[in-house]
Amino acid sequence: MTDYIPALSAHEIARKVRRGEYTARQVTEAVLAHIARVDGCPGQLDGDPNAEPDRVHAFITLTAERALAQADAVDAKIAAGEDPGPLAGVPFTVKDIFTVKGTLSSAASRILENFIAPYTATPVARLEAAGGVILGKVNLDEFTFGSSNESSAYQPSPRNPWNPARVPGGSSGGSAAAVAAWEGALSLGTDTAGSIRQPAAFCGVVGLKPTYGRVSRYGLIAFGSSLDTTGSLARNVTDAALMLQAMAGADPHDGTAVTLPVPDYLAALPRGVEGLRIGLSPDYFRITYPDPQSGELYEEPLPDEIRAAVMHAAEVLAAQGAEIVEDVPMPHTRYGIPAYFVISRVEAASNLHRFDGVKYGYRTPQKVRDLHEMYRKSRGEGFGLQPKLRILMGMYVSAAQYSAQYYNRALKIRTLIRRDFEAVFDPQGAYRLDALLTPTTPTPAFPIGGVYGDSVLMQYADQLTVAANHAGIPGISLPGGLNAEGLPLGIQLLGPDFSESTLFRIGYAYEQATAEEAWRATRPLVVR
Amino acid sequence: MQEEISPEIFNHMVELAALELTPEEAAYLRGQLNKQLQAVHALQVIPLDEDTPIASHGVPYPPEISPAPRADEWHPDPNREDIIAQMPAVEDGYIVVPDIPHEELE
Secondary structure, eight states: OOOOGSSSSSSHHHHHHHHHHOHHHHHHHHHHHHHHHHSOOOEEEEEEETTTSSSSOEEEEHHHHHHHHHHHHHHHHHTTTOOTTTTTTTTTEEEEBBOTTSOOOOOGGGGTOOOOSSSHHHHHHHHHTTTTTEEEEEESSSGOOOSSTTTTEEESOOOOOTTTOOOOOOSSSHHHHHHHTTSSSEEEEEEEESSSSHHHHHTTTEEEEEESSSOOTTBOOOSTTTOEEEEESSHHHHHHHHHHHHHHHHHHHBBSSOOOOOOOOOHHGGGGOOTTTEEGGGSSSEEEEEEETTOOOOEEEEHHHOOOOOOOOHHHHHTTOOEEEOOOOOTTTTGHHHHHHHHHHHHHHHTTTTTTSSSSSOOOOSOSSSSHHHHHHHHHHHOOHHHHHHHHHHHHSSSTTTTIEEEIIHHHHHHHHHHHHHHHHHHTTTSOSEEEEEESSSSSSOOSSSSSSSHHHHHHHTTTTHHHHHHTTTEEEEEEEOOOOSOOOHHHHHHOOOHHHHHHHHHHHHHHHHHTTTGGGGGOOGGO | OOOSSSHHHHHHHHHHHHOOOOOOHHHHHHHHHHHHHHHHHGGGSSOOTTOOOOOSSSSSOGGGSSSOOOOOOOOOOHHHHHHHTHHHHHHTTEEEOOOOOOOOOO
16 A cells, blocks of 8 residues: 555654655655645735635744655655665755754744754754754744744744644644644644643644753744743654654754663654553643633633543553553643733743844834834733733832742742652652553644633643643543544643653653543544 | 732832833733633642652753753854845944933932
8 A cells, every 4th residue: 555655653764765666756745746735725924814714834934845855865865875864855844943054933923933053953953963854934922922832923823733613723724723733743842831742732742842952942032931841743753762862962053961871762752661650640631721700710620521631541550560550640730821911921032022122023114213212112022911911010010029929939839849750759759650541632633713812811721731831740641532522631740850851751651551442543633 | 810910019010111001901900810820820739748848840950961051252243234125223332321320329
């Protein structure tokens, strides 16, 4: 049987290209043709949000010529008998928050509408050096500020390939939608509160947020510098591991990229879960919501369909030999979002002060009296609502008279969140966990227009993922089944610092053990 | 709902943030800020030991995994023209900006 190339996973493509079954050009052409069929018009400034509502709209910029040239370079290496790299000919997309030399690098914001990056981000350069082929830049929430992609200045924003009336999640929504819809086998994303894992859960793909410091942030347009991480979106665990392998490691351009050696992630995959201790915490089985009228927070149980997916995963892993540890206390999980409202906004406000219409990016075309008016107009016209909101919030909670009450307190609560994880992962502690198994999201993908505008409710979409960003630990979201409406459900594994290898191992064991379950054979609507 | 951020505080912050807003934007943003602060108030009820240290980041950076600081050296960028090409207004290699007002500091 002939392959439908766009449906192949990254490791299959790399193997076939290396063996000469396909050329990298054949693969790239096949995927570009597939994109032309399913993606529809790319997001553009002042674009119609309702254009082609049955298409994916993952892209802002498709770089077809560049992709074909890269593919030819891979083929030339193979022809010359050289090693084309572990990602030989693997087509991938890049969230448009990373700089790629010579491409529009927009952060999905008008304020960078004309910014052609003069340099390439380290993780992108490493994926290219490994033989990967960049298809283009995919959409996101403006400056990554959101959980649905609806805040992008480039419309239409991406739609969920399983049901285009639903959001793909965010902020790496274009990445997750592209991978789910076979528009590239891999995508490079970022995760500051759940921005890789939440869209991965919504789109039924694998999303890895590595440990803070595992992958360089050089060339990532910064949001929350102490929380931002660079990671992989893929259709299976092997591909996510392959991608991390190519990206991870120290970088002279990023002082937070650690010098810890990068383990062989692929070799660890088949080791199974025998003897691993995997925890379940009641604090991840209840969710917090703000009341739409009063703003008061109230708790409710996790929806049954999501609880069932997590419990099923626990049973599957137990049957594979893992020890399931119940009633693990994670008492500060519920404060993750309130603390994030403070910490991330302070960092965002600081990072967004650089966009001033002077050195690069958007400058108002209006006549202005002086420099100050130019700043105000350029920023007022260039930023959308979400960046403005984050700048103002960050300035307020860090102002001299309020910072003890807000910013300082939030940083102390961050310590408590970190201590929750340290206690349960402590090899000499009471729980001695190798990983925690949790749901990724409190709901499946919500309807487009269902939440956007309510910035508090939108932020609570990240309530089960954000603690990992406060703590810096790694987390992975895995497809965990489909609900009655056919929407994907995500399960999450969280582990101690630099335990990506263990998370991949558990994820791979789960994937293998559930390979024959009926839902695994179901494809997203747009590729049926 | 309690309005912690009054129109006066809001306008002051907008000025400091160098943002020009439409009246509709201002109304929406001030409403959302107050709503977010309400959510943040959940932090006030957590019993907190006075000695609890702050965490400015999650992962510790012991010397064995921390990169050595780079040498403090100046390197010319090879892409000078690409960088200058990004500038909104340039003349003879200098960035052009509107008049910079001079204010008497009190």
